[in-house]
Amino acid sequence: MNPTLRSVPLTSDAGTAWSVRAIEGPVPDRNSALLGAPVDATVPGEVHTDLLGAGVIPDPFDGDNESKLAWIGRTSWSYRTVFDWEPDEHAVQELVAEGLDTAATITLNGTELGRTWNQHRSYRFAVTGLLVAERNELVIEFAAPVETANRLSEASGLWPHTNLHPYNAIRKMASNFGWDWGPDVATVGIWRPIRIESWTGVRVDSVRPLAGLDRDRGVLDTRVALAWSEGFGDDATVTVEVGGTTTQMTVSAGTAEVGVTSTIDAVDRWWPRGYGDQSLYDVAVSVAAGARTDSWQGRVGFRTITMNVAPDDDGGPFILSVNDRPVYVRGANWIPDDAFVTRLNRETYERSIRDAIDANMNLLRVWGGGIYESDDFYDVCDELGVLVWQDFLFACAAYSEEEPLHSEVEAEARQAVTRLSQHASLALWNGNNENIWGYVEWGWRAPLGGRTWGEGYYFDLLPGIVAELDPRTPYSAGSPFSYDRYIHPNDERNGTMHIWDVWNQVDYSTYRKYKPRFVSEFGFQGPPAWSTLTSVVHDEPLDPYGEQMLVHQKAFEGNLKLERGLGEHLPKWKDIEDWHWTTQLNQARAVAYGIEHFRSLFPLNTGAIVWQLNDNWPVVSWAAVDGHGVRKPLWHALKRVYADRLLTVQPREDGPVVAAHNDTDVAWSTEVTVARRSTATGGEVLASETFALEVPARSAVLNSLPASVATPGDPATEYVEVRGADGSTAYWYFVEDTALRLEADAYTVKVADSSRGGYDVTVTATALAKDLALFPDRLEASARVDSCLITLNAGESHTFHVTSCGNTPKEPLGVPVLRSVNDLLN
Template identity: 45%
Template structure:
């Protein structure tokens, strides 16, 4: 039986004349941070102070002394970042130049000093560029010449922190006769519900094991298969009668089955392999229709509007991301009603823990191959590395039922057409051969059970513009870059794979990242932690469309940018969801951040949820009401993505700014499963056109939509007035004490209160609230549960206190809450 020794201890990093303790997995930056030799690049302006780290070579050292009675010993690296030379006892074992692959070296019977010598990524990129020639790029960094996480070189939401090191585990594998080298389980479901698994097995043999008879046994859900073979490859087939199907969240359960594979000879077990698989079918409907060319995912025959989000690396130092980090972030995604996560092409093929969690939570995974926003040379040495990388990762990830789509690249087909690459290239290769040739061939050969798309955006062929909203996938960035978010309603793309709006991170995140700084939109730290070109100007433009731009009031500016971000993404999703099935999905940019930064993320770099997160949870819910102005009048859309019919009474109220009802009516609506009902709002219920004093509210089954016919700065808002009451969270049983770190903040409105927001992190850095923006009518109340903040005057055994928000007579707790509460004020 194969023996494995993890090489996580005993490593050193050579720095100047010293040897520093090193952690594996890890990287140079984490080791230098642990030794207090560099400042945290996430704090203040430190990013520039550590730039030197990525521009010099580094060497890791340890001693190999372990002996084994096995015939073969391999030194195995799951991830080397990036250009490395591996030497044992002074002899070079090999060289690597790809962060996204694993490597294996024969060290049988050998001991001595092991050195991993990493070249500067800049030097490696320069060497490759000298071979391939220049290629255009959207950023002034050479990431297209090296198979490394592109985002290490900076992005419009990320710092330039160029890493090196053993970023995934290192081990010794001792084995005899043969080992399992590769397993490809092709999982399919017949029309009659029969599940089939075709296991393609490849082995590696020792010299003594050549030609020996081997046995492979597989088992799954009571089914078994066994084959004898004397070559290097074989196929085992398993059949499971009517297995329970894996479904995306919201469509069913996520059952998985243990697939076990054992390799034996006459003496016993040589090696084992085990994964959890799921049975489901996945199709991508790209057929033409009267609206253009579709892009609709169907799982187990059910067509799905994908409620998606884009995922970037969760840390610019990816070796620090733990399984617990993945679970926290992906659980938050599932709780926000997200059902698809797109792994973006400028990052990494994530750890198995990421895909395991998606399998469990029912989150479909759209996996980009790792190409983003650049022309990529197709010559050697890159072409061979890219094919090997694709083969490694297709095989590694294909057992996961959550994986539903392989995608060739991010924005490169679009870039070739629109970003002036074509004349600059003058006929040189730029990646088209990868996206339309190499990668679909690899997927078809290794994983024919899943669809492949050449890129995002991509219209399906050069017959249409790559970013044509009527054909295939579409990226909507003109709105953020140039327009008001209401322009999302101007078209109905077939599938919106990217769109988004920026906002700063939470206030506690800013205070941690920019200690001692007097915060202002243009203060030094704020500008440094804003990586988008013209980002602050675009934030201000977005605010100014709807509000008076606050001058000299950072707290107000911070709140309004959060409001606009949440409203913008909601406006797009509401509009596009209301046009299902013409539009078959939205994948907003982005779920997470890799450091503290002003960005498009719903969860900031410290893990705090922005108001956008809570708004996404609302607009991605199975059931949703929307009110939208369209060319022929105001439209009510009743959206039902659940499997059950939705019969509801929608109450429409035309109201004045003071809350007085001008007109009220009830519409009985029946929305079938997975359907949308679009109804014109009766003219007598629609607010007068451009009225600054009237608005419309739609309510049904606890859901609400609002429509204001003018911008906020034009509307006659009353001065918001509301009461604040703090209530302890009591235990479940009589006499049981409450949860000491939780309190309910109950806000009762006396006027219209638009987009009320409690920024809980202003109460305490670890505090969080369970909801985001809420609009209250006079007499309504909202209960906001705050965790991580035990106010001194609120206890499970005390009475709740009450304070009028317009007075100064309050307890310390309500004073603190009042300071953390924001809403839209009259201009």
């Protein structure tokens, strides 16, 4: 039998040579040659990375280059290739472009094939009869993205949006135009694969293998969309193979879609991490019509996912359940992992997703100002058991529901749901980020003047598409949302909540004033690692308010908020070294404070999704892992407070309590000792009591802190340690650090080569040593440490292990490489 499809890739890795040149726009004199002399381009790629690779521009992330290179986004660009074509017997030839960013005109051998203006969908252009033997010329001209967005916005009317550019007028990655954590590097390019497909008879256009459960049996409902060449009249046999089961169905010529149901006995279920194994099954779909065949391969996991938002006595919950088991969500928001997304690959995705797993997370929310991620992202989440909350791509703006935007939204949504519906990790489709909240509270109604703003997308179009194409996956209209049109969308008692008065207006102690059912956004800023920051910020002297520092701080009054956010928690810095350590520490403290409070409310609270896991360039931001992949102190704090079992001390009306949340399938039973101790040398135990801690599986308990321990003699020199016999710990302080008396000389340090490679730094406390942190990247940019924010009682030791390619540092090791709260107060 003959394959139906012949695919000829036109990508750089397949040997196709591309070039790019500027065709119109404010190209600086020093780059004026771009208007006449093209440079080599990479496909898939982006114009910024092409220009950078050709040595035409400096690194857009360095210094103030972002503003110096703003002309790129106001310039139109032409990509061109010449390729050979060998004619064949097939009846149909098509140019398939999986991703064009964004407003493009496509021309083959002088004939215009079409125009696009949606980065988030693929396109298929008929080229039958246009291809010639041997030399063919393909030209894709991209209109300047910033000017295109402005033109479309002016033509259709101004719809409210955040940030500088009207990103809501064009279907392009919103954050590519800049965000409060990301650079304004509006780019163009052929950002996903492009190829010529030649075929005859019948072709598999798309496959939606929807895997579910019927008791212990797996049920796979495979929806196969077929395309037929004109005049082809043979019937076709569609075959689906999964889990050792083969199911066939015969369809007549011209059938647009067929559904094939397969049943697998005693299937192994797919579970998120922490609940079971991630069992995945290969799926093979083939179609045969006469002598023609085509095929598709994929992978599924058999599971059910439900969303419970039914009203209860406390308002309305938000509970995600997998295979009928509620999941307490310990998650993070995910932004595109690089401002230039074509530099991402399977390896980079897996590294970043492992950042989430190593911090004990079980869910990533793909935020609506980014992209529908590559298949690599979802494949890794399937394999590692990370649930995916997928936003549709609408964020912080009002959107027109008129043409031509409406048709583009529908087309991209249908493609996205079709492509992603196979993934076991896909837990939720979400209509938008903050747009319902924005309409209610951000002053949009007056400028809109009764015009559409996106409501029809979130409540009609998108849920209808999900119900049609992926009915096994829950849909939420937005985040935040209260699941009732008559309740404020950001009400703490109902559904999902975003908490942004903390950071923007009030102290992080405000977290405890809320009793949220579920928090899908909250966070606090801090700078990246010192090595990351100083690789791009070159102010002399280095200062929080330096010119280049503020280029790498995108939030409104961001560094002022870092300063104000210290409150009474930590002293104001004396120099830039202290600024860096203090603000990183305060970021970690603030977020951990919120999560410990939320978890102490279980089962009222059913999860939290911190903003944010990752950065897309070197910047001061809310991220736990910076733009160079360095795990900030916040990441280490998340690892602790997102642990399967959490011990924390929380205030209640009747006094402090020991709150224990056991998010495992095994009962937690241990003996807990609570001790009031002195901060001074020797760490005298002033009072101590012991009790038995018993926490059933997937449960939480509260135990009152004994009065003898909870009542200090001198609040400034005493603290409470809670220690389980299993090694779990928690601390409680009677005053903020600015009023706490800590010894200046509270620990000794020893450095030694490690048998594991790198070196070990062992710290031994002689008095309370609070929040010890080691920053080996100050000695060698590539060095990494395994732990951070370690508190030691007098007599205790901790060893930091450092992976490093450099030499083991010599003792003594102190500020600024080894930091603690002690050195900030002394």
